[in-house]
Amino acid sequence: MAQIGQILVDVPTMQTNDPYSYAIPTELEHQVQVGMRVIVPFGRGHRLVSGVVVGLSDVTSFDGKLKPIETVLDLAPVLNTELRQLADWLATTTYAFRITCIQTMLPNLLKTQPKRQVQPTTTLTPAEMATYFPEGAPRDFDATKLDDATVAGLLKLQRAGKVEVVYEVKDKAAAKTTTGIAPALTPAKLQEIADKVAKRAPKQAELLVYLAQMPADKVVAQAAVAKKAGVTPAVIATAADKGWLTKSTLEVYRDPFHQPVTPTRALKLNPEQQVAVDRITQAIDGQQSKNFLVEGVTGSGKTEVYLQSIAQALQQGRTALMLVPEIALTPQMVNRVKARFGQRVAVLHSGLSKGEQYDEWRRIDRGEATVVVGARSAVFAPVENLGIIIMDEEHESSYKQDENPRYHARDVALWRGQYHHCPVVLGSATPSLETRARAAKGLYTRLVLSKRAKAQPMPTVHIVDMREQLKQQGDSDFSEPLMTAIQERLDRHEQIVLMLNRRGYSSFVMCRDCGFVLKCPNCDISLTLHMDTHSMKCHYCGHEEAIPHVCPNCHSKKIRYYGTGTQKVQQALEKLLPTAKILRMDVDSTRRKGAHERILRQFGEHKADILLGTQMIAKGLDFPNVTLVGVLNADTALGLPDFRASERTFQLLTQVSGRAGRATKPGEVYIQTFNPDHYAIQLAQSQDYERFFVTEMHMRHQGNYPPYYFAVQLTASHEEEAVAAKAMFQIVAALKQGLSKDAIILGPTPKAIARVKRKYYYQVVIKYKQEPQLRPVLEQIRQAAQVPARHGLSVTIDSEPMNFM
DNA sequence: AGCACGCCGACT
């Protein structure tokens, strides 16, 4: 039996990033297993923290007295070997603490809550009791929530030995339970009693008859018994008193999606789909960690390819993991998977309550669910024996987590595919440049679905030049061609989707006459307006210039901020079309739980003619009666100071265009823009992903951007601007010293929104091709950042950032 | 993170 446990304590610091050794008391030695959560004493005094067992041994390199493990929190390990290895890999690649990685991999309810309380050790004076224990003892002692005087007073009493601090670590994990019923007597005996009481107590007799036919060793929920036997809980209580049945606590799962679903069968595939399924199936059967890019236009039946591939994995006795963007994880989408695989499906996403998440997690952990569908963090689902991993809409930026650990679910998926020797399928109509480039290099097998499954024609896309519109009809959010098209649909009782692009809302200036956007002379990236300094700044190199009052290109005076809000647009639209019913969908109108689905359902039932919304309406909604899609401002994202601006614009326009004419009626799309000649817009019009890819790759090559270069972003933030800036300059000095001459260091520059939550942000971006010293240099920076962290300076490292601003 | 130790100025 192992004497010593290697524990990662739940204290996220550099010094505790390696496991600490704890003695295993004899009474726990048969309980402690690697992968379990434990509570251990940590530090001086009696402070308790939670931790995770990552190893067992009989020796330790630590030459001090070992403290004993206090409690074991789990009956079975919560992290298997794979997930522990994954956590280590994640920690190194994302520059995060190991324990932080583990926490993100586990469901919320398995995160423990440390609690501090104080209680008197002797009798205190009435005055002391009144001041410090007005609600009695013990009381909570959270220094961050109490006022300074109380904290000081309590600490003083502690030094005097009059009060003591007690620690507790709460485990939030709680399975939902209900009362279970089991027969306490033999069927024959129960029947005998039933016959006796039949006349006087018919209900009791019914219950007895029901109990008599129950399997002896099975426990059934009380509610189910009551329903099936046709009795009330009161009758059951009486029966329990008479000793006919026994009550017990029964663990149940909360079922988040209890609507019944009609089962579906595999659909007939077209030749392209069939090729895709065959290739993926080969990889599943051959246990190859081969990766695929399924590139399919909207409506080309990617989902059917996924479902049949999953079916194949299940048939081989293996499991499947399917990732979808949070926004696409609607009940419709989930039901589609459940209709095919039924009870084997588990769903993981943030819309579920903590308890529901935990239950789904346990179903997966116990092997009861073999198909997992979920958003980003579902990539850590404890599925074993994976046969396939699918990531739909792989280009979605929400797959990257924007807090520590800053991981990309795609990278984790590829890691797990490798571990399980199973294929990873990345799917998109508009793959990210990185993924498409890797496919071009042969790292992924490219499977193209070029035909729409139901052979609908692609929608006709019109580009409306807003510069012309401005000249002809003045400043309006709605062009004449778009309004005409809207009116036509209203007359025909067809529906309309209008998208307002909120990204980049009024943070840059654009000329309304010629579409000119001010760019940095060094970086070819848009300059951002800074009202605090009244200047235009480049967030890559720090270049700064005055806000222009006339357009440097055409000398027009109509150069100004660009951007509008959905509410304003809705009001304007209501004025123009007083009879049309308009539904608005944006961050504000969907804040409440379920609002998102409600709006979509209303629109689906044709309770409104027009759905007006932000980017969220571009994703996956499928309404047969929508024949017109209008994009009010295609340019806003183009103006952002981000090298992915064109990519994002192209993806968004292509996606939203796919919303038009999905059934029998042909669709039309109107894109309003001040940049009608921009390649992202032109190529979105012709729906030509391949040409966009080639063009954009050329741009990336010119600018030394990904996928030609790797990138790391470092950010320093502090309440005082000078502190953040100085830290960043020191970091840059360290980088210049430690890295090769080939590394390109951009910055330091203030962030686009330099001040967020009373803190100033400065950043630097490193672009590199090969930099063996990068990891050690960044580790050294992390280490050095520990000291000033005490004074509120935080430094973050983001490998392959999604937002360069 | 949270606690103790140690070094400084301001106080009874």
Place this chain on the structure above:
DNA sequence: GTCGGCGTGCTC
């Protein structure tokens, strides 16, 4: 001389 401010190091 001591109380308590904060800066620093350490926690198996």
